[in-house]
Amino acid sequence: MTMKKVLVLVLSNLKHDARVRRQIQAIKGNYKTTVICFGAEPAPDYEVVVIKPTNLTFFRKIVASIFLLLKFHTIAHKILHNYYGVINTLSDPKFDLIIANDVETLPLAFAFPGNPKIIFDAHEYAPRHFEDKKMWRIFFQDFNTWLCKKYIPKVDGMMTVGKGLALEYEKNFHVKPIVINNANNFFDVQPGITVENKIRLVHHGIATPSRKLELMFDVMALLDNRFTLDLMLLTPGFASKGTRQYLEELRERAKHDARIKIIPPVKSNEVVDAIRQYDMGVFLLPPVNFNYENTLPNKLFDFIQARLAVAIGPTPEMAEIVNNYNLGIVSEKFTAKSLAEKLSEVTRSDLETFKKNANRAAADLNAEVNAKKINAMISKILS
Numbered sequence: 001m002t003m004k005k006v007l008v009l010v011l012s013n014l015k016h017d018a019r020v021r022r023q024i025q026a027i028k029g030n031y032k033t034t035v036i037c038f039g040a041e042p043a044p045d046y047e048v049v050v051i052k053p054t055n056l057t058f059f060r061k062i063v064a065s066i067f068l069l070l071k072f073h074t075i076a077h078k079i080l081h082n083y084y085g086v087i088n089t090l091s092d093p094k095f096d097l098i099i100a101n102d103v104e105t106l107p108l109a110f111a112f113p114g115n116p117k118i119i120f121d122a123h124e125y126a127p128r129h130f131e132d133k134k135m136w137r138i139f140f141q142d143f144n145t146w147l148c149k150k151y152i153p154k155v156d157g158m159m160t161v162g163k164g165l166a167l168e169y170e171k172n173f174h175v176k177p178i179v180i181n182n183a184n185n186f187f188d189v190q191p192g193i194t195v196e197n198k199i200r201l202v203h204h205g206i207a208t209p210s211r212k213l214e215l216m217f218d219v220m221a222l223l224d225n226r227f228t229l230d231l232m233l234l235t236p237g238f239a240s241k242g243t244r245q246y247l248e249e250l251r252e253r254a255k256h257d258a259r260i261k262i263i264p265p266v267k268s269n270e271v272v273d274a275i276r277q278y279d280m281g282v283f284l285l286p287p288v289n290f291n292y293e294n295t296l297p298n299k300l301f302d303f304i305q306a307r308l309a310v311a312i313g314p315t316p317e318m319a320e321i322v323n324n325y326n327l328g329i330v331s332e333k334f335t336a337k338s339l340a341e342k343l344s345e346v347t348r349s350d351l352e353t354f355k356k357n358a359n360r361a362a363a364d365l366n367a368e369v370n371a372k373k374i375n376a377m378i379s380k381i382l383s
Contacts, residue, residue: 051083064079071142102122107151118157119158122165126145204233207234209246212288221336268298276308280310301366308355308358
């Protein structure tokens with residue numbers, strides 16, 4: 001029996017896209033898999049086709065901006081995301097199914113010949129992605145809403161990262177996405193040793209001003225000397241000058257507190273092993289936009305697989321997991337003072353309990369569980 005052909009389509013470098021890597025891992029044994037992306041390691045068990053990001057020269061940006069303001073969205077998309085030529089480079093561009101990651105890929109997915117089935121994976125709620133930024137609202141909010149209205153009704157299936165996003169898509173676009181969270185692979189490890197009078201905090205991820213990572217410095221200023229904080233931060237290759245400067249500002253601030261270190265990042269598949277030496281994973285993210293308010297990020301599941309206790313702000317879906325499994329502490333507010341107060345109360349016994357409870361959470365919340373859901377969805381659509 002000939003294997004069905006599946007295309008995974010994403011406008012990112014897989015090096016920085018753990019969700020899509022796990023998506024590929026889930027399906028590659030069951031389907032003849034091709035991946036179109038901005039970059040990836042060579043793979044023996046699926047085909048990788050690398051495309052170059054559109055060269056947005058100053059002139060091209062001006063032209064695209066005009067068309068966005070005039071709401072000529074089809075033309076604007078072709079200027080911003082002109083990857084249609086990749087179809088002609090493939091020896092056989094006909095697929096049984098395409099997984100289109102993020103809303104920008106949908107027009108390209110529907111341009112492929114042979115009427116393939118299409119699954120849309122929404123990593124964010126696209127119409128409100130960067131709603132906290134005025135320029136994004138002016139140029140891209142209507143554009144993203146148009147993409148959703150035009151293409152979501154045509155897809156054969158849809159998935160997204162959490163319940164809040166799924167409900168918002170259902171409310172506004174009459175679709176019922178399944179939830180595939182950002183859980184890492186299952187790691188068969190035991191919690192690390194908890195040392196008396198020492199609580200080692202860790203945070204890892206992208207350093208961008210909207211995440212307000214400086215709040216964690218404010219938290220440390222309110223904590224006693226039991227606490228240390230290591231920040232494993234990176235900036236993506238496409239980061240703006242301002243984002244790169246932000247990381248330098250954090251480095252400078254870290255020099256003023258010997259308990260805080262900014263440490264080199266590791267590959268995303270090495271994160272769990274790298275953070276296992278700590279006691280608590282920490283993440284305080286003020287809800288400056290809809291997606292932050294409803295975030296359920298990779299790092300929470302990394303903390304769980306590393307068998308760490310967890311310290312977070314009151315982000316609803318994160319808090320639900322932390323509270324249901326008794327994994328750590330959830331502050332009352334998105335403030336340094338509120339999180340510091342909760343952290344100050346944590347004892348060695350608490351840490352040991354939280355870490356032990358992470359064992360149960362790790363068995364429930366992992367990529368292997370998600371892979372079964374993804375394959376069941378694809379099988380149903382293709383049948």
